[in-house]
Amino acid sequence: MTTVLIVDDQPLQRLGFRMLLESTPDTEVVGEAAHGADAVRRAAELRPDVILMDVRMPGMDGIEATRRVVASGDRSRVLILTTFDLDEYAHAALRAGASGFLLKDAHPEELLAGIRAVAAGDAVIAPALTRRLLDAYAKHLPRDASGGQGASGPRTADDPRVRALTEREYEIFVAIGQGWSNSEIAERLVVAESTVKTHVGRVLAKVGARDRVQAVILAYDLGLAHPNPPD
Numbered sequence: 001m002t003t004v005l006i007v008d009d010q011p012l013q014r015l016g017f018r019m020l021l022e023s024t025p026d027t028e029v030v031g032e033a034a035h036g037a038d039a040v041r042r043a044a045e046l047r048p049d050v051i052l053m054d055v056r057m058p059g060m061d062g063i064e065a066t067r068r069v070v071a072s073g074d075r076s077r078v079l080i081l082t083t084f085d086l087d088e089y090a091h092a093a094l095r096a097g098a099s100g101f102l103l104k105d106a107h108p109e110e111l112l113a114g115i116r117a118v119a120a121g122d123a124v125i126a127p128a129l130t131r132r133l134l135d136a137y138a139k140h141l142p143r144d145a146s147g148g149q150g151a152s153g154p155r156t157a158d159d160p161r162v163r164a165l166t167e168r169e170y171e172i173f174v175a176i177g178q179g180w181s182n183s184e185i186a187e188r189l190v191v192a193e194s195t196v197k198t199h200v201g202r203v204l205a206k207v208g209a210r211d212r213v214q215a216v217i218l219a220y221d222l223g224l225a226h227p228n229p230p231d
Contacts, residue, residue, distance in 0.1 A: 002119045003030045005048040005076070007039040007065070009057040013104075017052060020108050027115060036060030040068045043076050049119045055082045055093055063093045070097030070210075077118045077211075081111075099211050100124030123212035159222060161207040169206065172199045176212060177219025 021027045033039040037060045055062040066078045077099040114124035175185045186193040209215040219225040
């Protein structure tokens with residue numbers, strides 16, 4: 001059973017999420033919060049597996065709430081739910097430690113799958129959406145971070161997290177940063193998908209990333225991943 005805390009300032013939105021989750025046998029809604037400060041308090045009190053977190057709320061927003069929940073060291077994982085095309089702050093929430101990102105107009109089965117994935121310690125951003133999100137995120141980075149030449153730059157070469165990676169792990173890390181799925185990485189590197197999964201786990205541990213999303217953010221910060229050129 002996956003326990004969930006719903007955080008949204010819109011009562012009808014919370015009700016909709018609750019009705020969906022309560023109709024699913026493997027999820028349980030343990031509480032609700034209407035703003036960030038209440039979310040932080042309730043997360044500490046209830047210790048849910050997953051927190052469905054809105055970004056834009058009165059008072060403390062979802063970004064600061066996410067940062068505080070993560071900083072507390074609590075086991076709860078945050079899944080951001082917002083409207084991507086209108087929300088400029090989604091990438092900031094991911095940097096604050098959120099484990100995933102979904103659009104509020106996602107299909108019910110997509111939301112449920114996302115909750116299960118986050119609860120299991122995985123990321124929930126589909127590769128195509130990862131690329132869209134990170135392309136937007138990269139525009140907010142300093143020029144040397146988003147337009148550098150990867151490992152040849154001093155920031156990357158001197159970073160102990162990168163130096164700790166084997167050559168194959170480095171390839172996997174760069175591929176993760178580009179938003180590739182495990183199957184895409186396996187196909188391009190001509191290895192078994194199970195082998196990729198093992199390497200991904202080792203990469204996350206070595207670079208100190210909570211999950212795949214945080215690894216993508218780090219790859220951009222280090223200049224290893226860059227916005228996709230227009231078609």
